[in-house]
Amino acid sequence: MPKRKKVLIFTGAGISAESGLRTFRGEDGLWNERRLEDVATPEAWARDPAMVLDFYNQRRKGVIAAQPNSAHTAITQLEEKYQVTVVTQNIDDLHERAGSSTVIHLHGNILEARSSIDRNHVVKVPPEGIRLTDACPHGSPLRPNVVWFGESIENYELAVCHFETADKILIVGTSLTVFPAAGLLQKARFKAEKVIVSLELENPPFGYQFIRGQATEVVPKLISRWLNES
Ligand code: NAD
Numbered sequence: 001m002p003k004r005k006k007v008l009i010f011t012g013a014g015i016s017a018e019s020g021l022r023t024f025r026g027e028d029g030l031w032n033e034r035r036l037e038d039v040a041t042p043e044a045w046a047r048d049p050a051m052v053l054d055f056y057n058q059r060r061k062g063v064i065a066a067q068p069n070s071a072h073t074a075i076t077q078l079e080e081k082y083q084v085t086v087v088t089q090n091i092d093d094l095h096e097r098a099g100s101s102t103v104i105h106l107h108g109n110i111l112e113a114r115s116s117i118d119r120n121h122v123v124k125v126p127p128e129g130i131r132l133t134d135a136c137p138h139g140s141p142l143r144p145n146v147v148w149f150g151e152s153i154e155n156y157e158l159a160v161c162h163f164e165t166a167d168k169i170l171i172v173g174t175s176l177t178v179f180p181a182a183g184l185l186q187k188a189r190f191k192a193e194k195v196i197v198s199l200e201l202e203n204p205p206f207g208y209q210f211i212r213g214q215a216t217e218v219v220p221k222l223i224s225r226w227l228n229e230s
């Protein structure tokens with residue numbers, strides 16, 4: 001049996017927007033009403049942990065209530081023909097719930113909490129959210145298991161490896177403004193087929209075809225084409 005071609009899917013907040021989860025930037029972006037310095041940095045956590053926990057506890061409720069959309073689902077169908085890896089900047093679990101088998105998170109998972117001194121002590125967040133008094137066995141407070149601005153991202157080398165070896169790359173719903181994640185696009189092979197789907201993008205990187213449109217409209221069509229290629 002011939003070896004399956006490798007497809008790399010790289011997603012950002014835009015793929016979950018049509019599931020009802022707001023993006024950070026853009027017209028309806030979360031950063032229009034909250035300053036990221038107030039809720040998504042280690043300094044914010046040191047200054048006002050209650051505010052940070054409240055922000056993430058609210059957003060976690062939204063994630064739990066949301067459902068995967070047709071873009072998440074179409075991506076799972078690619079597994080019928082290709083070896084598929086999803087690398088996501090998202091902190092939601094909509095790819096997993098849609099049924100993708102390999103999902104690599106670069107910015108953590110909002111459904112988990114971790115010790116503020118031991119990155120490896122990770123627990124599932126209970127339905128009531130993380131409380132100010134919750135602590136790890138060392139006595140340090142539990143915080144959301146997400147990567148804040150100024151912190152190093154997770155699984156970067158693994159993601160590089162998948163970009164470097166992919167035959168096809170599909171980027172969905174990211175503004176490509178958060179580094180080092182956005183820099184991964186430069187790791188792709190010259191001969192790989194590379195497509196970006198988003199509502200807006202000022203300067204698509206060299207070698208990438210940009211398709212402007214909603215993820216739920218464009219992604220299923222593109223994936224159906226890839227599935228029907230001989
Ligand atoms: P971003 O908010 O910077 O950009 C979102 C991009 O998606 C924009 O370019 C926008 O044009 C596009 N977009 C919006 N709606 C779309 C749609 N329906 N179809 C296609 N494209 C659409 O998001 P980003 O680049 O992922 O920013 C990075 C950070 O945002 C990440 O660190 C991520 O953790 C965080 N974030 C995650 C979630 C989530 O997990 N669902 C939500 C908000 C922010």
